[in-house]
Amino acid sequence: NAGVTQTPKFQVLKTGQSMTLQCAQDMNHEYMSWYRQDPGMGLRLIHYSVGAGITDQGEVPNGYNVSRSTTEDFPLRLLSAAPSQTSVYFCASRRGRTSDTQYFGPGTRLTVL
Amino acid sequence: DAKTTQPTSMDCAEGRAANLPCNHSTISGNEYVYWYRQIHSQGPQYIIHGLKNNETNEMASLIITEDRKSSTLILPHATLRDTAVYYCIVRVTGNQFYFGTGTSLTVIP
Numbered sequence: 001n002a003g004v005t006q007t008p009k010f011q012v013l014k015t016g017q018s019m020t021l022q023c024a025q026d027m028n029h030e031y032m033s034w035y036r037q038d039p040g041m042g043l044r045l046i047h048y049s050v051g052a053g054i055t056d057q058g059e060v061p062n063g064y065n066v067s068r069s070t071t072e073d074f075p076l077r078l079l080s081a082a083p084s085q086t087s088v089y090f091c092a093s094r095r096g097r098t099s100d101t102q103y104f105g106p107g108t109r110l111t112v113l
Numbered sequence: 114d115a116k117t118t119q120p121t122s123m124d125c126a127e128g129r130a131a132n133l134p135c136n137h138s139t140i141s142g143n144e145y146v147y148w149y150r151q152i153h154s155q156g157p158q159y160i161i162h163g164l165k166n167n168e169t170n171e172m173a174s175l176i177i178t179e180d181r182k183s184s185t186l187i188l189p190h191a192t193l194r195d196t197a198v199y200y201c202i203v204r205v206t207g208n209q210f211y212f213g214t215g216t217s218l219t220v221i222p
Contacts, residue, residue, distance in 0.1 A: 042200060042212035043157065090156055102210065104156030
């Protein structure tokens, strides 16, 4: 299993540009999440999904959209990038039972100029 | 809202036990305590979790107080590769994992 994969690893955007961060998992996990981590901070939950076709907001959802058309994929869309969205983005998945652990991807480092 | 409180940083001598405390005084009865660590800005790595009882696995031990308001992660024989930021996380029902700022553990040779 590849686990949780994320692309790209690095991205530089200009203010106002849009882009999609890709996340995929091959463990047949029901739950997937997106977090952002700012320098010196812990991770904050952006959006999450408890299954295909179901998404919900986390702590910091503004400026981001998600969709979950398949179990494997959970892309994160930035519609109009802002410098405040400069961060490292982590995708995570877990099987879905009460005490399941989360598996994290390697992260995408995004800079918005 | 912050769900956990941890010291900002700690040092530990190589080969000694590292004891990392966490306060979660507002924890609810159905909330688990998870510990993750993050090395060099990689994706966080699962260590251990528990609800009420103490837990042990190949990486660490988790001691939860009887009132569940605090816990301690124990790395029994710290190595240089254990240098990382350690996050104590209270998991609520659903998919809400609340990460704090964590404890930066430095293992000293």
